[in-house]
Amino acid sequence: MAGAALALFALTCTVPVSSQNSEAFESEITVTGKAQDVVTTLIGPSDFISPMGEPFRSQDGRSGAEHWFAQASRDGRLTREAFRSDAARFFATLDLDHDGEIGPDEISRYETEIAPEVQVTSTYGDVSLAKAGSDGSITEPPYPTRLGAGRFGFLAMPEPVAYADLNFDRAVTRQEFAQSADRRFAMLDVNGDGALTRAELPRLGRIRPQAGR
Numbered sequence: 003m004a005g006a007a008l009a010l011f012a013l014t015c016t017v018p019v020s021s022q023n024s025e026a027f028e029s030e031i032t033v034t035g036k037a038q039d040v041v042t043t044l045i046g047p048s049d050f051i052s053p054m055g056e057p058f059r060s061q062d063g064r065s066g067a068e069h070w071f072a073q074a075s076r077d078g079r080l081t082r083e084a085f086r087s088d089a090a091r092f093f094a095t096l097d098l099d100h101d102g103e104i105g106p107d108e109i110s111r112y113e114t115e116i117a118p119e120v121q122v123t124s125t126y127g128d129v130s131l132a133k134a135g136s137d138g139s140i141t142e143p144p145y146p147t148r149l150g151a152g153r154f155g156f157l158a159m160p161e162p163v164a165y166a167d168l169n170f171d172r173a174v175t176r177q178e179f180a181q182s183a184d185r186r187f188a189m190l191d192v193n194g195d196g197a198l199t200r201a202e203l204p205r206l207g208r209i210r211p212q213a214g215r
């Protein structure tokens with residue numbers, strides 16, 4: 003199980019973001035008394051897709067991941083309960099007709115209107131996986147490494163909402179979504195203490211500003 007979970011883990015990557023808000027930013031550091039309590043904001047690009055598939059598009063220089071974490075966490079910790087609540091809140095926004103499941107039309111709306119990023123099927127290699135040989139030759143990173151929403155989040159899931167359809171009947175029930183939330187939380191809770199901290203979440207690549215933009 004641990005191996006499978008690790009296989010889904012985010013690999014450090016740089017995510018191409020076409021928006022004008024994709025500037026790099028330096029993390030802010032807040033010292034809160036004790037040396038071990040140094041808090042850094044989550045580093046990453048402005049566009050982020052949360053573990054349950056919700057897009058966050060930052061416009062204030064902080065990463066989209068930081069926006070997600072800040073709204074879902076409390077006192078720097080995102081507990082399992084809070085993660086479940088965050089998932090349930092997002093589920094309610096997707097279940098437009100309030101029938102307790104995200105049906106095919108609602109999944110389609112998610113993919114076209116809410117998070118069109120999930121449609122992008124072009125592959126994006128993780129450059130950190132490229133290997134340099136002793137003779138100076140470079141072995142290209144394996145492809146594909148990331149697809150769709152996987153390029154914008156912690157987990158390598160191209161379509162995080164449809165991925166929660168555990169019985170493959172093309173609808174995601176509230177229960178399936180909650181069950182998926184628990185699974186994804188467990189993947190991210192590296193030390194298994196029931197809460198996520200910024201320090202244990204995967205680091206997302208920073209986008210460097212393009213010249214002239």
Ligand SMILES: [Ca+2]
Pocket residue numbers: 096097098099100101102103104105108
């Ligand atoms: Ca519905």
Ligand SMILES: [Ca+2]
Pocket residue numbers: 166167168169170171172173174175178
């Ligand atoms: Ca289902």
Ligand SMILES: [Ca+2]
Pocket residue numbers: 191192193194195196197198199202
């Ligand atoms: Ca933890």
